[in-house]
Structure formats: structure tokens, C-alpha cells
Amino acid sequence: MNLYYYASPATFYPLAGKxxxxxxxxxxxxTAIGLYIGFFxxxxxxxxxxxxxxxxxHVPAAWMSMFIYVVMAFWSAIGLAFNTRxxxxxxxxxxxxGAMFTFLALWTGAFWxxxxxxxxxxxxxxxxxxxxxxxxxxxxxxxxxAIDDTRRADRAGALLNLVGVxxxxxxxxxxxxxxxxxxxxxxxxxxxxxxxxxxxxxxxxAIATWxxxxxxxxxxxxxxxxxxxRQTEWARAELEGRA
Amino acid sequence: xxxxxxxxxxxxxxxALYVWGSYGMTVLCVVGEIWLLRRHRQRTxxxxxxxxxxxx
Numbered sequence: 347m348n349l350y351y352y353a354s355p356a357t358f359y360p361l362a363g364k365x366x367x368x369x370x371x372x373x374x375x376x377t378a379i380g381l382y383i384g385f386f387x388x389x390x391x392x393x394x395x396x397x398x399x400x401x402x403x404h405v406p407a408a409w410m411s412m413f414i415y416v417v418m419a420f421w422s423a424i425g426l427a428f429n430t431r432x433x434x435x436x437x438x439x440x441x442x443x444g445a446m447f448t449f450l451a452l453w454t455g456a457f458w459x460x461x462x463x464x465x466x467x468x469x470x471x472x473x474x475x476x477x478x479x480x481x482x483x484x485x486x487x488x489x490x491x492a493i494d495d496t497r498r499a500d501r502a503g504a505l506l507n508l509v510g511v512x513x514x515x516x517x518x519x520x521x522x523x524x525x526x527x528x529x530x531x532x533x534x535x536x537x538x539x540x541x542x543x544x545x546x547x548x549x550x551x552a553i554a555t556w557x558x559x560x561x562x563x564x565x566x567x568x569x570x571x572x573x574x575x576r577q578t579e580w581a582r583a584e585l586e587g588r589a
Numbered sequence: 590x591x592x593x594x595x596x597x598x599x600x601x602x603x604x605a606l607y608v609w610g611s612y613g614m615t616v617l618c619v620v621g622e623i624w625l626l627r628r629h630r631q632r633t634x635x636x637x638x639x640x641x642x643x644x645x
Contacts, residue, residue, distance in 0.1 A: 385591070386592075388591075390591065390602065395602045395604060396601040396602035397601070397604035399601070399604075399608050400607060400608055400611045403615050404611065407615070446622055449618070453611070453614050454611040457608075457610045457614075460607060461607050562623070562626065565626055566626060566629075568630075569626075569634075572633065572634070572637060576637045576640065577644070581637075582641055585634065585637055585638050585641060586638070586641075
């Protein structure tokens, strides 16, 4: 299989179209299993009661918010180095979903913080760096929208992502580097401080957010591809329903 | 099974506001994103069709 073959928008477009229903199906499946484990199998937490069940969405959303930004920075670097059109398209396709997960991580965190800490928000290193991540996503999208020339917008956005990715290790290690109210990570390679079934629920939900992100990013990239390729023969055929 | 009844399930041991506030916002965001995605695609397709017709 030649990877370059699928790096061309003309071949990627139909491939993405075929893949989307599968990722949607996997999203539904994993969400159903994850929520079932989280709400009906996993027991009540002995310290936090039923309120802890927020973690089944909070932790996967927080992971995804950081992971998507790293993927965007990766595609930005590839795009800048090799000038591949599809990398910039993927970067753009991921941004709104990344912003959504960042917002959800903050929102669900606030809804967990209020009953557990007594505050919706504190200016703690973990929370503040996650808020900066939200601004980075919004800044990227605003920058793309503000520059009319697509090639310049791509390059400017890519540069912003490469600078902004420095924030990711800061978020991740913030609970180690500073005294934060936010608890340390419950999941570490090789060991975990959680009950196994709770961990499984969280991991299945994390897979569900992956599948969702892939499905939505593929769908968004298809629209972006048509926008950029509208004058090519295949895009015309697609737009007129001849394909 | 954790819950004796549906009432107990919805009450979430007194954390109903926080648990359902979190999951509710998640559902809202996901539905909103899919809706925006669809609308963007339909609008873009309509614009592109018009542009291509003009340039023919």
C-alpha cells in the first residue's frame, strides 16, 4: 500500500466517506459499554459517593483535549516541512473538536469541583493551563478565519500550533511541578490508584472519544477538501453528483 | 446493580445537579457540533456549486 496515494485529497475524500459510518458505529458502541460500566457496574466511591461518576467523561475529555492538540502540532510540523495539503486540512479539521473537549474538561471539572472542593473554579496550575489550552484552540480558529489566503492561513496556524504545544507538558506535569488543588493523576503507566472496574469504564469512554474525534474530523476534512479542490475535475464531478 | 430504583438513579446520591450537569453539557456539545458540521457542509456545498456554475 502506498501511503502517498491516500495523502492526495482526491483519493482521501472517498476513503474518508467510507470510514465515517464505521467510526460512528464504534463511537456508539464504546459509549454504550463505557456508560454501562460507569453507571451500572462500577460501585459507589467510598470518599466521593456518586459524584465521582463525572470522571467517566471528565478524564477522557481532558485527555482528548491535550491529545488533539499534539496531533494538530504533528500535522502542522509535517505540513510546514513537506508542504502536504492534507496535513493542513487535518489540522483545521481537528481544532473545533479539540476546543470542544477542552471546554468539556473545564465544565465537567467545575461540576466536580463545586461539590468536592466547594468552588466551581480556582486559579490552580492545572485548571489555568487547561484554560490557556482553550484560548490556544480559539486563537487558532480565529487566526484561520482572519486570513483570507489559505496558504498563508495554513502556515500561520501551523506556527501557532508548534509554539502552543509547549503548553501540553505544562498541563500534564502541572500536578507534579506545583502544589495544586487538582489531584495527581490516578492512572500511571504500570500502576493505578483506582479500582480496576472504574479504570476500565474510563478507558472504554476514552476509546469512545477517540472514535468520535476521528469520525467528526474526517467529516469536517471532507468539506474542507471540497472547498479547496472545487475547481478540479473530481471535485466538480462530486459537487454535481456525477461521482 | 447499583440502583434500587430509577428515582435513586436520577438522584445520584445527592449529586444529581453535578453529574447530570456534566453529562447534559456533553450531550449538548456533541449534538451541537454534529449540527454545526452538517450545516457547514450543506452551506459550503451550495456555495461551491454556485461558484462552479458561474465559472463555467
